Structures are given as C-alpha cells and as structure tokens.
Amino acid sequence: ELKVEQNPLFLSMQEGKNYTIYCNYSTTSDRLYWYRQDPGKSLESLFVLLSNGAVKQEGRLMASLDTKARLSTLHITAAVHDLSATYFCAVDPLYGNKLVFGAGTILRVKS
Amino acid sequence: KAGVTQTPRYLIKTRGQQVTLSCSPISGHRSVSWYQQTPGQGLQFLFEYFSETQRNKGNFPGRFSGRQFSNSRSEMNVSTLELGDSALYLCASSLDAFTGELFFGEGSRLTVL
Numbered sequence: 001e002l003k004v005e006q007n008p009l010f011l012s013m014q015e016g017k018n019y020t021i022y023c024n025y026s027t028t029s030d031r032l033y034w035y036r037q038d039p040g041k042s043l044e045s046l047f048v049l050l051s052n053g054a055v056k057q058e059g060r061l062m063a064s065l066d067t068k069a070r071l072s073t074l075h076i077t078a079a080v081h082d083l084s085a086t087y088f089c090a091v092d093p094l095y096g097n098k099l100v101f102g103a104g105t106i107l108r109v110k111s
Numbered sequence: 112k113a114g115v116t117q118t119p120r121y122l123i124k125t126r127g128q129q130v131t132l133s134c135s136p137i138s139g140h141r142s143v144s145w146y147q148q149t150p151g152q153g154l155q156f157l158f159e160y161f162s163e164t165q166r167n168k169g170n171f172p173g174r175f176s177g178r179q180f181s182n183s184r185s186e187m188n189v190s191t192l193e194l195g196d197s198a199l200y201l202c203a204s205s206l207d208a209f210t211g212e213l214f215f216g217e218g219s220r221l222t223v224l
Contacts, residue, residue, distance in 0.1 A: 042217045042218050043201065045215075050211050094167065095208055095209065097159045098144070098167040098169070099154075099156060099213070100156070101146075101155075104154075
C-alpha cells in the first residue's frame, strides 16, 4: 500500500526566511502533485510534477521531484504572510487520478 | 472558464438518512473523482469515473456509491449515514487520466447528527 509522508507537519516561520517541506512516498511513481488549502476552502493546484528531475517554480515556491529517491520538495523562499496555508503533496501511482495524499503541512508565517 | 461546481455546499443530515452530492466538472473534462476529507483521516480517495465508467474505487464501504452521466456530471450517494461520515467531500475534474492535473471544486460539507 502506497504511503505518502510529509514533514514537517507544522511549520512556523518568520517572514523573509527560507524553508523546505519534504514529501516521501513508498512506491514507484513519477506523478506528484502539490496543493494548497486555505481554512474552509478547497484545494488549489500549485504544481504538477510528471518526471524525474522535474522542477517548477511559481513566485516564492519551487517544487522538485526525485523519483529514484521517491522524494519531492517544496521550497519556500523569503516567506510572506500570504503563504500561510496547509500544503499537501499527493502521488498518483496508477495514472488513474487516484491520488494518495500526505497528511499536510500547516504553514504559519509570522510577521 | 467555469470551474468545478459542487452542490450543495453545506448540508446537515441525521444518522440513518441518505445523501446525494452533485459535481459538474469543467467543460470538456471527462474524468471526475471524489475525495473525502476529515480531520482524523485526511484526504482519502473514494472513486473515479471516466466516460460513465467507474475506473477506480477507494477503500470505502458499499454505502458509498457514485455514478457519472453522459454529460460528465457526477453524483455520489451515501446511504445509512453514520456520524463518521461527517466530512468535506471534494470533487475533482480532469481532462482524462493522462493530462496529470486535477482541479478541485469547493466541496460539500456534510454534517451528520
């Protein structure tokens, strides 16, 4: 059974600092997603990583995928308060839109 | 471009009742999948439909069922509701299984009393 582990589960950081969220998964897959969720809201797609070595950047967020290590990272650069949210990674091992989600990382950016 | 629309957004039911939730995908998308989100279990896959056929099913009891219509709209039904069914039910739409991006609706928040 595929397991997806995120760490840390909770991250409190100061504005302007950098940090990385890690997503490990237990079986082979080269399809990984990052989503953002604000309280009481739905999931907003951030990145879709579809191959080994894929790197995508949007604003202060950059995501990468290493399928050999079964690891994805979400790097936050110079955090701002607006980035406060819960971030989920998800893996789709069967290419059938059957995503297995991590537990989520609650990010709080303090000014 | 309209997004994924889910109705109703909020509903309250009592134990033993049944509920039907609806999802209209983005125009042109043929795959609809459903997820349950709870504080204890997180986000869990329920089922996925493509061209009116259920292609994948998660690990949920038979009380949870779904279907997809020819216009790609989908419904899910939960019968004999239990307290533990209280959750946010999210629908996601995708062009198909190969494009690699799912777009989620705002969800239907179900409370079972």
